[in-house]
Amino acid sequence: MCGIWALFGSDECLSVQCTCAMKIAHRGPDAFRFENVNGFTNCCFGFHRLAIVDQLYGMQPLRIKKFPYMWLCYNGEIYNHHTQFDFDYQTKMDGEILLHLYDRFGIKKMASLLDGVFAFILLDTANRKVHVGRDTYxxxxxxxxxxxxxxLALCSEAKGLIDITHAMATPANIVPFLPGHFEVFDLMLNGKVQSIQMEQFHCCRQEPSHAIYDTLERLPTSLDEEVVKSNIRILFENAVRKRLMAHRRIGCLLSGGLDSSLVAATLVKLAKEEKLPYPIQTFSIGSDDSPDILAARKVAAHIGSEHHEVNFTAEEGIKVVEEVIVHLESYDITTIRASVVMYLVSKYIRQQTDSVVIFSGEGSDELTQGYIYFHKVMGPDCFLCLCAK
Known part of the structure; x- marks a missing residue:
């Protein structure tokens, strides 16, 4: 992950405002940058970098010679950046494709053609427009x-905005940007903005626009059991393969359950096919000889991963609850409970290993109705609504 932060039309001293951006410094331990916008001295970008792709030219805001009037700050991974479009790239950054797609197609089609996870702020000073967008999910x-x-102020986390100072008649709310949407702002000569368009570019119930460019051949649509199984395997392997784009070491969380075990096994298999120059590290967490630890140990031995086990006590979990809440920016009990172990294992990975990009089995229960409450749902429409939610 990286941390992005931007201000447009600040009435206060930017050198003071920039201290707010340091509250998300944990999102980018490798480097940071603050940069004013030429011709708009009260507009500023801030960026905290976790280097995943193109460590030499990957700093942001991204600007390239071909589009000197564009400024891009984004956080994410674009999986189809080098597979579907024949652009004259000037860096190896996956995010550079946003500039080329925007130039060729405009903001709406640009956003819809991105296969990946992302949040972006794209400034076009030639047309005096600010574009903001976020991935479907x-x-x-x-x-x-x-x-x-x-x-206008934007940030990867709300904590980077709460101390922003600005003279205003009524207090402004800090709100999450809607997933699957983009917003366009007119940029005034004084650096202030006016929202002129807010639109959804994709819904999770629709086939994405980038699917027509997929390198996979069109799969058969038969509901025959063997065909369905084959399609699932092809799509699943492709989902793992396209995420091997990182230039840093890749690892995987492993609980020993079905979801993470399938991801880990597929990751180890594809890493060998792609000849990655290191063994895949897997990570499990639990109390001494807990069911997850034991199951993960068996799976790791079977797939041949370099396995790490993180043991923790209840006291250690309780001790980090406040830190977890600060990072989550939520008091939701279920989210906090699940995130405590995630925080502890992530801390171990950061301090004790060189793995940076971490795969997991998260999200599969939502996709395949794995939770118990799905069993009580009446009818396919209710299933669809719950999955979308």
């Missing part, structure tokens, strides 16, 4: 603060 976070007089 909201995997990458983005928060917005917009005042009545046109001051």
């Amino acid at each position: 909201g995997v990458r976070p983005l928060f917005k603060l917009l005042t009545d007089d046109g001051f």
